[in-house]
Amino acid sequence: MSEVPETNQSSGVTGVLDNATRGGVAVSAVGLVCLAGAFASFLLSMPYTFPLLFGFVVVMAYGWVTRQAETARTLTFVATVSTVGILGLITVYIVVESIPAISHMGPDILTRMQSPLWEPGAGVYSLLPLIWGTVVTTLIATAIAAPFGVAGALFIGEIAPRSVRDIIKPAVEVLAGIPSIVYGFIGFTVLNPYLTKTLRLPGQGSLFLAGVVIGFMALPTVVSVGEDAIASVPESMKSGSLALGTTDWQTMKSVTLPTALSGLSAAILLGVGRAIGETMAATVILGKIPAFPDPLYDVFGNTITLTATIASQYGSAAGRPLHESALFAAGVVLFVTVMCLSIASQYIEARMQRKLGGNE
Template sequence: MIGSIDTRVRSARATVSDMDRGAQFVDGAAIVSVLLTMAAFLVAPAYTVFPLLAFFAVAAYGWKSHQANTAKLLMFLMTASTIVILGLITVYLVLRAIPVFQAMGLDLLFRTQKPLWSTSEGVYSLVPMMWGTLVTTVLAMAIAGPLGVAGALFISEIAPRWAREVIKPGIEILAGVPSIVYGFIGYVIINTYMMEELELANFGSLFGAALVIGVMALPTVVSVAEDAIGSVPESMKSGSLALGATDWQTIKSVTIPASFSGVSAAVLLGVGRAVGETMAVTVMLPHQQVLPDPIYDVFRGTETLTSLIAGQYGVASGNQMSALFAAGVVLFVTVLGLSIASQFVEAHMERKLGGSQ
C-alpha cells in the first residue's frame, strides 16, 4: 500500500513537472514571437503579420492548457508593451524636435521679440503658443474646477435619489460629446456674440476658447470627483453626524478632506483635458502666432500648442515640422509634470489622513 502511495506521489510530481515545462515553453514561445513581431515591424513591416499570428496561436494554446500562467504572462506583456510604447513615443518626439533646438537654441522657448514665428525667415518661437495654452488652461479650470467639485458634492451628498439618477447619466453623456461639436457651437454662438457685442479685433479669443474648454472639462471633473466623494466610508459621515455636526459641517470637515486626493485627481484630469484639447481651440482661435498686446488681454486671439500642431502639420516641413514636434515635447512634459504632481498630492494626503507627517 505504501508503495502504491509513493507511486502516485511520483506520478503527480511528474505531471506537475510536465505542466511546468509546458508553461515555460508557452512563455518562451510567446516572448520570442512578440520580439519577432517588433523586429519585423521595424525592419520588414510586410512580414509583421506572421510572428503576430504565431503569438496569437501560442496565446490560444496556453490559455487552453495553462490558463493561469498564460494570464500572468499576458498581463506582464501588456504592462511591458505600454512602457515600451511610451518610451518609443518619447524618444521619437525628442529626436524629431532636436533640429529646431539646434537652429533656434533656447530662443525656441524664450524668444519674445518679433518675428516670433516666420517660416520664410526660419524663426520659430513657442512663447505665444505656450502663453495661449497657459491662459486657456487657467481660465478653463477656473470654470471647471469649482463648478465640477460643487456639482460632484451636490450629486453625491445633497441631491435626492431621483435627481441623482437623472443628473449623473446626463453628465456622462456630456463627457462623450465630440470636442469638434463643442468647438463648432462655440465658433457659431460664442465667437459671434463676442464679436458683435464686444467688437473684438479678431473673430476668436482666448476667453471664448477657455469658456468652451471649461464646459468640456466639467463632466470629467464632476464624474471623477463624484466617484471619489462617494467612496468615503459612510461610517465616517455617520460618526460626524452622531457627534452633533450639521450636514454642511460633515461635508466640509469629513467628506472633502477624506476624498481630497480623488478630488484633486479629478481637477488634474480636467487640467490635462484643457491642456490637450485640440479641435475646439483649432476651430475657435484665429491662428495668429503673436503675443496679446497687452499680454494679459484674454480677449485677443493667439494660438495654443495643440492648435498650432493641428493647423500646420499638413504643410510643414524641415525646421517647421521639427518645431511642431518641439511643441509636442512641451505638451508631453507638461502632462507628465501634472501626473507627477497628482501622485505627490495623493501621497501627501494619505500620510496626513493616516496620521503621519
C-alpha cells in the same frame, strides 16, 4: 489488491503538474519570440511583421486552450511591458525629432519675444506665444472647471437623492465622451457670434471663448473623479460629525471636503491636463495667429495654442524638416507638462489614501 503508496501518487501528480508548467512555459516562450521578432521586423522595415504577429496570435490561442494559466500570465506580462515600452519609445521619438529645431533656435525657442515669432519661411520658431495662449486658455478653463466641478461632485455625492444621482452620474460620464470637435463647433457657431456682437470684438474667436469651451469640456472629468474622492470619505467620520449635533452643510464643509481635499485636487489636476491637451476645440475657435495679444493680458485677444499649432500646421510642414522639428518641440513641451500634472495627481491621490488609512 495492494494499494499504491501515497508517496508514489503525490509524486505522479507533481510530475504531471511539472509537465504542464513546462509546456506552458514553452508555449509562452514561442509566443514571446514571435512578438519580439514582429517588433524587430517593424523597426527594420522587413516584410515579416504580419506573419510573426499572426504566429503570436496562433500560439497564444493554442496556449489559452491548453495552458490557460501560464498563457494569461504571459499576456498580462506582454501588456505591461508594451505599455511601458510604447511610452518610452514615444518619449524618445519626439525628443529626438525636436532636436534639430532646438539646436537651430537655441534658447530663443522658449524665450524669443520680438517679431517675427513664428515664421517657417525665415526659419524662426518661438514657442513662447504658443505657450502663452495655452496658459491663458488653461487658466480660464480651470476657473470654470474647478469650482463648478467640485460643486457638482459634492451635489452628486452628498446632496442629491439616490434616484437623482442614478440619472446625473451616467449623464456626466456621457458628457465626458462627447468628441471635442462637437464642443468646438458649438462654441464657434453659437457662443462666438454672441460674444462678438455683445462685446464688439474686432475678430472671430478669442482666448476667453476657447477657455470657456475647454472648461466645460473638462468639467465632466473633474465631477466624476471628484465624486469618487468624496465617496471614499469613511461614513463613520460623517456620522460622527452629525452625532455631535452639526448640520449636513457643516459636516460637508468641515469634514467631507477637507478629508477629500487631496482627491479633489487630483481631479482638478486631471481636468487641467485635459485643458492643456485639448486640440480640436482650440483649433476651431482660435485664429491661426502665432503672436501675443495686445495688450498681453487681453483675454479677448486672439492667438494660438501649442496643440492648435500642431493640428493646423502638420500638413504644411511635410517635406520641411525644420518646421516638423519645431512642431515636435511643441509636442515635447506638452508631453512634459501633462506628464508632470499626471504624476502630481497620482501623488496627491496616493497621499489621500494614506491619510484616510490613518498612515499620516
